[in-house]
Amino acid sequence: MSSTPSRWIDFDPALMEGSGVARYAITPIGEVDADSRLIYDNWIAAGRHGAMAYLERYGDVRSNPALLLDGAQSMICCAIPYFQPSDRCPKPRLSISHYALGADYHDVVRRRLEAVATRIRETYGGETRVCIDTAPLRERYWAARSGLGFIGLNNHLIIPGLGSYFFLGEILTTVRLVSENSENSEHSESSSSCASCLRCLRACPTGALKADGSCDARRCLSYLTIEHRGDFPPGTNLHGSFYGCDRCAAVCPHNAAPLPTDIEDFLPRPALLDLTAADIAAMTQEQFSITFRGSAMKRAKLAGLQRNAAALLSSHASLSPKE
Helix, strand or coil, X not given: CCCCCCCCEECCHHHHCCCCCXXXXXXXXXXXXXXXXXXXXXXXXCCCCCCCHHHCCCHHHHHCHHHHCCCCCEEEEEEEECECCCCCXXXXXXXXXXXXXXXXXXXXXXXXXXXXXXXXXXXXXXXXXXECCCCCCCHHHHHHHHXXXXXXXXXXXXXXXXXXXXXXXXXXXXXXEECCCCCCCCCCCCHHXXXXXXXHHHHCCCCCECCCCCECHHHCHHHHHXXXXXXXXXXXXXXXXXXXXXHHHHCCHHHCCCCECCCHHHCCCHHHHCCCHHHHHCCCHHHHHHHCCCCHHHHHHHHHHHHHHHHHHHHHHHHCCCC
């Protein structure tokens, strides 16, 4: 293996072949800008992250991703599509977020980006580290800074012409890489293009999304059905959601013609499509382990899914005609 090059060198797009990455951009690694750090810190201080205490930790690393890899110089921000058209993804009986119907994206994305990282080391030398959303790295911030897309009012990373149905992943490297795909600044089309639309704000049934681009996770149906632990706050209405919520993405004009994935791991599992709230309510721990093995939905644990199912069954019962 050669030593790490000290000059900036062009990234070879052929290294991405077969990875499933639809679009990528490269940016030099540095510190998160002061304004963005302040916005994040104020969001945490206001408690809008709910019970996601992990978002409070590793503030130094979150502000400077160079701390994730000694000598890191470049970050390759990658977008891997997961959208399945209706002819390949029948509507599930329960309202389950589209991304969760296939294999756990953490495993799929990491495996694919690790293969790219190996090629980078073999081609250029140096060291690499693959990050997904389990690392304290502000993925959407860096994706926008690299020029991959912009952050919409729905808080999603939107790639103009392709939409937002993507998993994000990053490859940090000690090699100084540049790419013609990179703009090294925020995408020319910013979230200001959302100001005349506001469809995502109107579609959010709980008012979690704000016109200033912030999100109160405590009101978000994705947070409530996945991240929240224990009983729901009094008066909680899941609005039919069982696991996650796609409303703000579904109404976004940028997703009018989303890029479909060709990754078979993201094909929906028949067992998940057929689940009912009654099935979940009666499920044993052994059945849970079998049904959700290799699924992102195991994150909510059986107790969380049964809590969600109970809320839906209760809501349905309250709407049923009285004898």
